Amino acid sequence: MTAVTRVRNWLAAKRRFEFVATVAMVIALTAVGGALVLLPKSALQIRPVPATADAAVPSVPADPQLPELRRTMESYAPVITRQVCTDDGRLSVVLGHPSQRRDVDALAADVGAAVASVTKLWGTDWARHAVIAVASDPAEFAALTHDSGEVSDQVAAASVSDPFVPPEKPTGQRVVFSAAAGGRLGDVGLRETLRHELTHVAARAVTVDGSPQWVLEGFAEYSAHRGSERTFAQLAPTLTARARAGTLPADLPADDAFAPTPGNDAALAYEQGWSANAYVAERYGEPKLVDLYRHLATGPQDPAALDTVLRTTLGVGRADFVARWRDWIRSRATT
């Protein structure tokens, strides 16, 4: 099996993939909007967003990115909209096309619970509503994520945001699913992917590009699987198999281990990142895990900086932390 084939097989097996630097993706919505100038004026007509039968009339203004987003999507295919108004009056919106109606309905049915789950973990310091778009094809997915490079048809979802200048809040944040996401992910995968991406959205304002991937992706994975009834071995099959064969991670996964490049076992890196975060949550509690994220998502961390943060947040140095994490993996994987 070639390395390329291995990666493709993993992507198929994992049934979910996203851009490696999801949180680093900064979207210039103006550029997307700029392309719309070429459309005939009739295509720019914004139809009022119809409320679903069970949706309450929102008491807050809709997300300001919606008109642009809707216009972009309408240039690909007719747009269907689902609005979900949560108890606190916040409005979440799912946009898609008739050909993805099943995914749109599934995401609309789940978005309230997903926002609540992320808020319970992260806290109330984020928008607490979601804008979700389901693309009709790879070209639309690229437009909605403003990806100018090669978009893999294996990419199932990405979270994007408008440029922002700290300490301002990021704006125009949304989660974009590919046309094939639902079929490839299944119901559970779609549900977990939504939570994973929403976690990136929630944490975006305090996340600095270049922060350790095991922190950013591992935390999002922890949030995605939070409350899952699946076992350790089911959530981390590669990590478990290796641990049962006597091989434990030598260290926390490096950033380049998360890249979907030939020869890389990115699935293992994601499992390791998830396990490090799950260990912290179980051993120290979720508030400490969030505290750790906030201290480590401040940019690149060399070993000395990581050691300092671990000591101040968890009271344990880097070497001891890694050793205890490895012990935890061994005990989880072999029981």
Ligand SMILES: [Zn+2]
């Ligand atoms: Zn991610």
